[in-house]
Amino acid sequence: MKHQTIISQLTLEEKASLMSGKSVWETKDYPEKGIPSIFLSDGPHGIRKQEGAGDHLGLNASVPATCFPTAATLANSWDEALLEEVGTALGAEASQLGVHVVLGPGLNIKRNPMCGRNFEYYSEDPYQAGKMAAAMIRGIQSNGVAACPKHFAANSQELKRMSSDSIVDERTFREIYTTGFEIAVKEGKAKSIMTAYNKINGTYANEDGHLLRDILREEWGFDGFVVSDWGGSNDHVLGVQNGSHLEMPSTGTVGQKEIINAVNFGQLDEVILDERVDELLTVVLELSKTSKKSVNTERQHQLSQKAARNSIVLLKNEDRILPLASKTKVALIGEFAFEPRYQGAGSSFINPTQLDKTVDVIKDYDLDVVGTAKGYERTDVDNQALLTEAIDVAKTADVVLLYLGLDEISESEGLDRRHISLPKNQLRLLDEISKVTNKVIAVLSAGSVIDLNWDDRVKGLVHGYLSGQAGARAMLDVLTGKYNPSGKLSETYPLAIIDVPSSADYPAEGDYSIYREGLYVGYRYFETAKSLVKYPYGFGLSYTDFSYNDLIVEENGVRFTLTNTGSVAGSEVAQLYVGIDTSKLYRASKELKGFAKVYLEPGESKEVFIAFDDKTFRYYNTLTSSFEVEAGTYRIMIGTNVSKITLQGQLYKEGTTANLPELDLPSYAEVDILTVSDAEFARLLGRPVPKENWQKGQELRLNDALSQMAYAKSWLARAVASILRILLNRAEKKGKPDLNLLFLYNMPFRALAKMTGGTINMAMVEGILTIVNGHFFRGLGQTVKAFRQKRQTDKSLVAKKV
Structure with a gap:
């Protein structure tokens, strides 16, 4: 062990206490023994360090910090250098604020567009997500601050997120849901990683030895520490046993006592506890020695603008309505032009150092603004007066800039979306304005996929996603041609x-979330099934044109010539896809395996090289339990998006094993995913598909959500659930998510022992659960007895000064 001298001075009680936090955001310290405390803070697109009492949900104010574009936005830049630059700025700002660990980036796969937290994640593709995350991590950690990629792994929905069990086959798990983390760890050298709330095939992520030991530490060589998501520790002892280091937030003496008892009763070898302490101290001691950096807030703001500008996606430009000519008479319409939607809701909410608003900054651009109007309420309610005003303003302009998007209640931590449509009042405004003018440019603000089947009513469509505090100017830079848009979609927009x-079953409402689609996530499904989409993965227009020529396929990569054939300078994102037609396995027809963002002046040509790497030709073989290469001739495709392949070549690769899995999977082979039976999925899974085992009316369990009290035997519990639902409905009508209520709604009973700062332990939770299940007096007795025992334990530990 690296820190044997320090560890040998620690008592069992002290070592146990190090495995839980000191507070909501700090780790436990023993200064007299050379162990400092470090501070962890939410990110991932800004630093959310709270003033006063801390909480995980952003209920209390945080100190001002630069709000950069969200991950979903930055991914559209496809620019690793830019992500590293933003990461460097984030790391410096964290250092200035006394933050040692930035809880981000988030790189969960966008399995479904309705996940309420997709704005925090990069892509539907693991390779792109991993590359973006690794660049961000390198930047953050260049300042002596640790990054903490999250949520590891297979975390794909917000509903019941703390108890849902992700049922996913091993090949899909390794190729889709862990590859991004693998790149983040191997290429980004992340010093910490956050586990997800959910179970994976029956085991909570924070205590999953296969995930944390076999894959993360032994296979990938991770040498940092593992932290639970806040309240995400289920069995603290199993967590420590299987590779988790830090249970957050503080559970007071509760977690400490669990570790002490486990060691004393032989359930946890003290040698393993020493290993976890040693691994944690390695990072804690390193981070504590870093000197504070200083940042210039104005330069940070300018970088936020640059990042947003490089991430804007031009989706439609009929009759080249964009860029807007000098002195164009424009009407500025839309609530978001007055009060921008620039970030998501939840633990990532940043208190910006400043905030640009389109209505304020448009005066700095060479446009003739003939009128402004809000046009609609931010929440989805009709307002005829606002609608009429907007129509009147639209009639006076040559071009209407119509700012549309999703409101705060549509995208939030703790809440999945119910549909992908814009609010009805916005669609009504669009309909009415399109009747009085055919020159409408829609400017979108949203962190995830929107139904865009209304785009025939606009000539221009520009998507800024959630663009941070400087997004308003960034968008105007693109609209006026000061900057040529270069962003491309990092997710598919379906019809x-x-x-x-x-x-078909999203979000899963029961105990199990069945990943029946297997590898067919995002474009992998649409391209292989030849299913039409609205806008394909990797799509984005420019004010110039590019040509691709002279493909050369080499053993270590591809070369081709890229030329700007238009009249303005611009950047193109060239994308490398690989496929194999003769595979004996079921596979997607195309998989992203590389990309390059190239800047070219008008008429300029450059030779572009995209290297192959260890992930270019691999698949996960469940028989050998390792990544292998299948023998065959591979199609090497270069495209401007996944559906528009401009160059194509071939390369034969020798196989690494002839031992291929032989499974009878006709629906997967024929891409008929909607008809996959339990029997066929079981063959892919390698075991029977679990069945829902909780029915309304039966007793609630420790890992059932508090929302399920609606079906409890206790009338008191049912009343509490009813009140909770009423309060949530009220918050929804106001258009602002109540994060505290959402957390409670999805929280399992056992989390009461993890989120109350040590006030409640698991024995008390079991007593409360007995009450909920209709045995009031018995449960009350259990709870009181457990409380008294806990109080005695606390006094004993206090006496030992630990």
């Missing part, structure tokens, strides 16, 4: 949500 294979 309808029902076209997405996972939508």
Whole structure:
């Protein structure tokens, strides 16, 4: 062990206490023994360090910090250098604020567009997500601050997120849901990682030895520490046993006592506890020695603008209505032009150092603004007066800039979306304005996929996603041609949500979330099934044109010539896809395996090289329990998006094993995912598909959500659930998510022992659960007895000064 001298001075009680936090955001310290405390803070697109009492949900104010574009936005830049630059700025700002660990980036796969937290994640593709995350991590950690990629792993819905069990086959798990984390760890050298709330095939992520030991530490060589999501520790002892280091937030003496008892009764070898302490101290001691950096807030703001500008996606430009000519008479319409939607809701909510608003900054651009109007209420309610005013303003302009998007209640931590449509009042405004003018440019603000089947009513469509505090100016830079848009979509926009294979049971409302679609996530499904989409993965227009020529396929990569054939300078994102037609396995027809963002002046040509790496030709073999290469001739495709392949070549690769899994999977082979039976999925899974085992009316369990009290035997519990639902409905009508209520709604009973700062332990939770299940006096007795025992334990530990 690296820190044997320090560890040998620690008592069992002290070592146990190090495995839980000191407070909501700090780790436990023993200064007299050379162990400092470090501070962890939410990110991932800004630093959310709270003033006063801390909480995980952003209920209390945080100190001002730069609000950069969200991950979903930055991914559209496809620019690793830019992500590293933003990461460097984030790391410096964290250092200035006394933050040692930035809880981000988030790189969960966008399995379904309705996940309420997709704005925090990069992509539907693991390779792109991993590359973006690794660049961000390198930047953050260049300042002596640790990054903490999250949520590891297979975390794909917000509903019942703390108890839902992700049932996913091993090949899909390794190729889709862990590959991004693998890149983040191996290439980004992340010093910490956050586990997800959910179970994976029956085991909570924070105590999953296969995930945390076999894959993370032994296979990938991770040498940092593992932290639970806040309240995400289920069995603290199993967590420590299987590779988790830090249970957050503080559970007071509760977690400490669990570890002490486990060691004393032989359930946890003290040698393993020493290993976890040693691994944690390695990072804590390193981070504590870093000197504070200083940042210039104005330069941070300018970088936020640059990042947003490089991430804007031009989706439609009919009759080249964009860029807007000098002195164009424009009407500025839309609530978001007055009060921007620039970030998501939840633990990532940043208190910006400043905030640009389109209505204020448009005066700095060479446009003739003939009128402004809000046009609609921010929440989805009709307002005829606002509608009429907007129509009147639209009639006076040559071009209407119509700012549309999703409101705060549509995208939030703790809440999945119910549909992918814009609010009805916005669609009504669009309909009415399109009747009085055919020159409408829609400017979108949203962190995830929107139904865009209304785009025939606009000539221009520009998507800024959630662009941070400087997004308003960034958008105007693009609209006026000061900057040529270069962003491309990092997720597929389907024609309808029902076209997405996972939508049949999304979000899963029971105990199990069945990943029946397997590898067919996002474009992998749409391209292989030859299913039409609205806008394909990797799509984005420019004010110039590019040509691709002279493809050369080499053993270590591809070369081709990229030329700007237009009249203005611009950047193109060239994308490398690989496929194999002769595979004996079921596979997607195309998989992203590389990309390059290239800047070119008008008429300029450059030779572009995209290297192959260890992930270019691999698949996960469940028989050998390792990644292998299948023998065969691979199609090497270069495209401007996944559906528009401009160059194509071939390369034969030798196989690494002839031992291929032989499974009878006709629905997967024929891409008929909507008809996959339990029997066929079981063959892919390698075991029977679990069945829902909780029915309304039966007793609630420790890992059932508090929302399920609606079916409890206790009338008191049912009343509490009813009140909770009423309060949530009220918050929804106001258009602002109540994060505290959402957390409670999805929280399992056992989390009462994890989120109350040590006030409640698991024995008390079991007593409360007995009350909920209709045995009031018995449960009350259990709870009181457990409380008294806990109080005695606390006094004993206090006496030992630990």
